[in-house]
Amino acid sequence: MAKAKSWIEPHSSGIYVKPADLWIDPSRPVERAAVTHGHADHARSGHGAVFATPETLAIMALRYGVDVEASHNQAYDYGDGFERGGVRFSFHPAGHVLGSAQILMEYQGERIVVTGDYKRRPDPTCAPFEVVPCDIFITEATFGLPVFRHPPTADEIAKLISAVRAEPDRSVLVGAYALGKAQRVIAELRGAGWDAPIYIHGALEKMCELYAMHGVNLGELRLVSETDKAEMAGQIVLAPPSALNDRWSRRLPDPVTAMASGWMRVRQRARQRMVELPLVISDHADWDELTTTISEVNPKESWITHGSEDGLLRWCELHQRKARALHLVGRDLEEEA
């Protein structure tokens, strides 16, 4: 069996797979990149060739103008993959956002999984995470502290709906990351029986269309810019977090500021963002999900990337699991969590 350290190199700008001369989620342009999902801190423009799921490629085409049709860019469905330099690459659902994948690499009898970002709880907008057995598990750790235990999503959605109903003269403005979180909140609302039109900021429009094209039911969406202020009273409005306390929000009727993010679990974080209605809805694994996943995958060794590496490292130590921290740069932990 090959020794991992001989064929895979963690760098601050990404993970380099030596025999294949290929990078995973590199933060700078490279010749060949395998990309776990479409968020900007994992998917960047300017690569020579991109290997990803069809949904991730579609997202990269929309966001960064990546040419999906170009023959050097290759799309692989979940379970599929390719071989290069003796390394077998395959894509497996990560449950993070539409198209998100864990990348499994097999080389001379050794298996390594890079999770990218992931979560374990149900999400109506993407395929659920699959446990992929491996020798080395390279996991994210955004919420790698035991204070992070996301409550059931249904409770948070119920909180949102009751806040809208409590003040029929106001709208509730939900800050939600434009890729993934916004569509998930909408789909969860639909699942909870909220049938009214949902009003969106223009920056969300294209991504919502892309999700709908991939079969995610988002119901009727209307653009805030094309709607009378009065119509939005007693309604739900979604915008990227940056628009929450921006002048843009003045076009809404006395909005209650909400935000959907795992960080909302910590009160002072919510206050910092001037949020009045914190909704703990996250696309990242919480502490229980991270630790359960390591137990279930049961790797020989865990490599922990961006987030609270120290917390998860400590957990591994307490449970006699071999682990180390990788310090990757350029991971944006604040916005899309």
Next chain:
Amino acid sequence: MKRFAALIDRLIYTRSRNSKLALIVDYLVHTPDPDRGWAIAALTESLDFPAVKAGTVRTLLATRVDEELFRLSRHFVGDTAETAALLWPDNRPLPFGGGVGVGHVDSAEPEQAPPRPSPKGEGELSVSQAVEALSAATRSDAPAIVASLLDRLDADGRYALLKLALGGMRVGVSARLAKQAFAQAFDVPVDDVEELWHAIPPPYAPLFAWGEGRAERPDLADVAFFRPFMLAHPLEEENVDLADYAAEWKWDGIRVQIVHGGGEIRIYSRGGEEISGAFPELIAAFDQDAVIDGELLVRGEVQGGEAASFNALQQRLGRKVVSKKMLADYPAFVRVYDLLAVDGNDLRALPWTERRRQLEAFVPRLADSHFDLSQVIDAKDFDDLAERRAGARDAAIEGVMLKRRDAPYVAGRRAGLWYKWKRDPLTADCVMMYAQRGNGRRASFYSDYTFGCWSDAGELLPVGKAYSGFTDEELKWLDKFVRDNTLNRFGPVREVEKSLVLEVAFDSIHASKRHKSGLAMRFPRISRIRRDKPAEEADRIATLQAMVT
């Protein structure tokens, strides 16, 4: 506890004062006694459970959660109570398929975790039940009592309970706001509420009875009750007519009220907290039936028996037992500013001139070893006053007070009646050396800065630490500077490139062993970020030594 937890959470996230007021009013009207009384006492930091401290909670957590994970979490969250509330193991199932709940396996030895009592059949924990249990706690059984309460609550309830137990609520509710809410809830005058509040202990049953019209206004004749202090606004336009305003020195001690009533003598600090125990010699010396407002100071040998700097006074503060040596080394006295009542008469409605006349007649009745009169500054006009203020070198002088001659003594800060005109601060250009993340709202920002000045040997030595004085925008900039210029990390502390000059303002500077430079500043704050100034041109230690008082 559910209603109380919900109230706290809403208050945390509500920004406008009026909305906060409305939330409290609603709570007071719709919550029964004694829960509402305990709740409002908790909001205004009026509860204290001596056996339950942050250390109790940390000790308790250590039995259920790994200490290192607690430390990391506490560091991230920035608040012990919130960390503990979130970390406390739940029995709830995982919200996704797969293994059993792993919440309880954070401990290194999970199998030794004490068994959890079933919450069934106990009903919802009320605020008063919690207060009762916490009050009955002793040092030895406090951890067990807190644990049994935490086991009966969800994460929000646990947060509310721990805030109730430990204080430090930080929900933006001042005592004043709570009193206004009470006045609004029951349609009674806020000044009455203000006065009664301090005379009646939590849970304020007679106060609610009076508010709801079920009882007469409580009678305070036989109680040594606290009268809310009259406070001053900072003087902004530097010009007032001394025909309308009298000037006095503002002394740098602590403002106190001494009350003799109902056969008792009590000393209150500015917030209405009783500090009688720390100053037995003043209690013994105050032998007149009166209520005075003054500045508590200590005499210093260096000052020839006159008022010493605040540094000296600090030795006497916060003590429960005072040794003979303390009494001898730091003798306390009160410089009297005002007379609120004498021989059974309330003087507060009288104009300052009349109170002052009676005060001057009254002070000689007290022992001059422990009480003296705050002198009026006899300035010709405002320019003359400004000159005297600028020339004041006394270490214990903090500035000048301006008091409207025809004003009665009223609670709180009323526009136009009293002004404080502090001495201009000293400043020094220092170089940022280390930064640390803040607490609470600032938990994600590097907001506490250690800075230094140059020694003769050309070495940068720390002279102080500051965490205020900058705007939110500047904080963001400073935080980015720290992150972009980190040289080393020592736990929560980052060492930064020694390149940024900060202009630091401070009230005074003293010899101290706290820093390697041998200097310590009083009330240092960042007054300006000097991006324009090269670090080599920051001030030298020798320059600061020349400012020592």
